[in-house]
Amino acid sequence: MKKKLVALVLACTMIVSIFAGCGKSEDTGKADVTTKAEDGTTVSKSANELVDDENENLDITVWLYKDDYKVYDSYSENPIVDYINKKFNCKLDFQQPAMGSEKEQFSLMLGTGSYTDVMEVTFSTEGVASLYEDGVIVDLAPYIEKYAPNYYAFLQAPENEDVRKALYDNEGRIFSIPSGLRKDEAYHWGGFVYRRDILETMTGGYVSFPSGNEEMTTVEDWEYALSLMDLYFQAAGMTDYADLIIPYNGYFQTGELLNGFDAAPGIYVDGDTVKFGPAQDNFRNYLEKMHEWYEKGYIYKDFASRTNDMFYLPNTALTYGAAAGIWYGLTSQLGGAMSMPEYGLEMTVNAIPSPLDTAHTDKGMGFLSSDADRALANTNAYVVTKACSEAKLARFLKICDYLFTDEGMMLRSYGLTAEQGAADNKVYVDAGLTEGAYTGIEDTFKFNDLLVPDKGQLSIDGKTNSFYGIRLPGLSLYKYNNAYASEASKKASDEWRKYGKANTYPSGVSMTAEDNDAVSSDYSNYTDYMDTMIPKFIMGYEEINDTTWANFVERVNSLGAENSVKIYQRYYDEYLAK
Amino acid sequence: MVEKLKPSRVVFNILNYSFMIVFAFLCIIPIWHVTMASLSNPRLLMSASGIIWKPLGEVTFDGYKLVLQTASVLKGYGNTIIYVVWNTVVGTLITVIAGYLVSRKSFKLKNPLMIFILFTMMFSGGLIPSYQVNRALGLINSRWALMIPGIINAFYITMMKSGFEQLPDSYEESAKLDGAGPMTIMFKILAPLVKANIAVIAMFTVVMHWNSWYPASIYLPAARDAWPLQLIMRELLIKNDTATVLIATGDASGVVNYTANLVKYCVVIVGTLPVLMAYPFAQKYFVTGVTLGGVKG
Secondary structure, X not given: OHHHHHHHHHHHHHHHHHHHHHOOOOOOOOOOEEEEOOOOOEEEEOHHHOOOOOOOOEEEEEEOOOOOOOOOOOHHHOHHHHHHHHHOOEEEEEEOOOOOOHHHHHHHHHHHOOOOOEEEOOOOOOOHHHHHHOOOEOOOHHHHHHHOHHHHHHHHOHHHHHHHHHHEOOOOOEOOEEOOEEXXXXXXXXXXXXXXXXXXXXXXXXXXXXXXXXXXXXXXXXXXXXXXXXXXXXXXXXXXXXXXXXXXXXXOOOOOOHHHHOXXXXXXXXXXXXXXXXXXXXXXXXXXXXHHHHHOOOEOOOHHHOOOOEOOEOOHHHHOOOOEEEEEEEHHHOEOOOOXXXXXXXOOEEXXXXXXXXOOOOOOOOOOOOOOOOOOOOOOEEEEEOOOOHHHHHHHHHHHHHHOOHHHHHHHXXXXXOOOOHHHOHHHXXXXXXXXXXXXXXXXXXXXXXXOOOOOHHHHOOOHHHOOOOOOOOEEOOHHHHHOOOHHHHHHHHHHOOOOOOOEOOOOOOOOHXXXXXXXXXXXXXXXXXXXHHHHHHHOOOOOOHHHHHHHHHHHHHHHHHHHHHHHHHHHHHHHHO | OOOOOOHHHHHHHHHHHHXXXXXXXXXXXXXXXXXXXXXXXXXXXXXXXXXXXXXXXXXXXXXXXXXXXXXXXXXXXXXXXXXXXXXXHHXXXXXXXXXXXXXXXXXXXXHHHHHHHHHHHHOOOOHHHHHHHHHHOOOOOOOHHHHOOOOOOHHHHHHHHHHHHOOOHHHHHHHHHOOOOHHHHHHHHHHHHHHHHHHHHHHHHHHHHHHOOHHHHHHOOOOHHHOOHHHHHHHHHHHOOHHHHHHHOOOOOOOOOOOHHHHHHHHHHHHXXXXXXXXXXXXXXXXXXXXXXXXXX
């Protein structure tokens, strides 16, 4: 009996210990910055009361996911961070988990309550509004006006309306400072590409698209090319080939291919109205055409089984093995980059837009989520936690403010100049950049030879990101990089962006935790169903007729698409009204 | 005199050997494929499908150079050896002592303690409580986070307990009559008789800690110098993902360095080769381990 009692007590002790981590923080969730008074009591201060003694060196801890830096391991060693540390008399101490463990580490930080002063929220499973509601982060709006006047002016500028609308919530609060903001656009990195050499071979150099254009633009042009590619691969005796590769679920979740049919893969905006793409008739047109192409053998026969392929790098055995005609490609694959002349393999790869379904639309759909809008306001961003003291908050905002000035923007985007002390920075000296990363400005701008994009040795070695500071909050400028882009890249970017992104739902709009959970759950439910049904429609296992289509639409709506549209519409109305 | 085999025995032997050869072949193929891929031309490798029987193009060691030139790889080897040796030696020693204790019939708290131990085997405290305990103990970003909390395994204690219980009581009684104390009985009399169990536990511990990366990713996020080899390899793998390399070359006229495509194969070889080389010498203990707990004649 005594033994049993001891066993019972020990087992109960174990059970109680399981709940050790389930306690809730006593944090009140207030927006004000809190500080410990000398008597040990916690007091709140408003923005006007904050005092930052700039003579005091502050250690600001920052949680940031890792990226590949071939020159150093920790972002704390970044030369721009070093410059900022000296300029603002502080030490930005970056805490970076192992690559691949970011999401888990971020959740662990939230779960255990051991926050850093500042956090980058890319790997947060919650939106910034939820983090605020949970009492993890502070509202920055009152402090930005006082400590970050340049940034405040940037937000108030008419041309930055999109950023302002995404950042401010309905109560006028701001929870984050973006690190992905672009002053101008970089060239787009991926989209449809095709083997031009096949068409040249099959037509003896006289390629003639039905549209009369020099490149493929319409569905009819694609059919012309696909039929020639099919003949080419058959004549070559290939058994495993693909005229066209599409993702395993039968559609691109980023919008490519569908946008040519004036259709979208999910939530999109049409004027002031939010709609769900797969429930619209144009989506049916897309499915019918894909089914027709599959029946003709144009679409890769085993596409539905390629569940592990990333849409931007499909089946490399086919694409790099010269057994694919059209696929979602990358800038680095254009021209003759995929050829291997030493093995008798010559390929000419050109970029093309999605095919315009001229039978049903003359404009296509401005949906391209892979070309995210420039705000990315609340997703690629930094937040300040309740663990941050008032002085550190003020200092951090001053740093952010500097990085939103023209000088700060150049520092982030293009690194240190000789005048900024490149010769005093160990990373720059070791890399041979004592004369700085660049010289001049505007027409006289010139990269250091080692850093010339895709030509300089440091660029070829993939080391350039080690010398810039683009992961810090602030603005990015691409125009000098863009000036070095090849004509092929510029042309490809134009082709891939042909339909624009006017119908893409603004990505920065943040929701309450409840609504966020609701749309996430809906998305999971209707996407599972779509990913099952769409390949069936394309492969013919499910006939596409009025009845099956009506059932499909009804089912996706009942699985949450309709509910999500209502939620998104509510936030979109608020977004437009701001 | 050589006994003539019956026809049925011959047929059985043919089928048996055929099956074992096919099975061995299936086990070897993945290792062979990875080895050949790691030596292949990286661009040709991208266009290959199916099993690679011989290196594609000219044999290249560029992938291995890339992996081994990473300074932290050698440091990772050193760290892994420290963790493996510590956990194997100290962990096994503690396991033997614990197994001996809970196997003694005269030990009054035997059953409650066993329930206590078995409870931890079935119900884990969970990540966050474990993290909080480690943090409270000051173990975060310290090597000891990998050397103290996981040093003993409840399952291994039950294995040791089972091993000690299978020995006749007379061994211990005789030793006592000869004046032996508990330590002498445990280490000098009984432990040598269960050395197969000890060897199996030691080997399992070696393999487990050699392959371990997860605890380090949780408890040592900022102590990169203390990372084990497998965590460094994992990061190397993610850094050199083919898609990342292709996207990083942002211009059509840029030069793509395909060597990174070999890294995923090279890290498998670099990470598993020492264990593969050690395995033949420890094979007999693994076989013993499979039969542990079986009915003895």
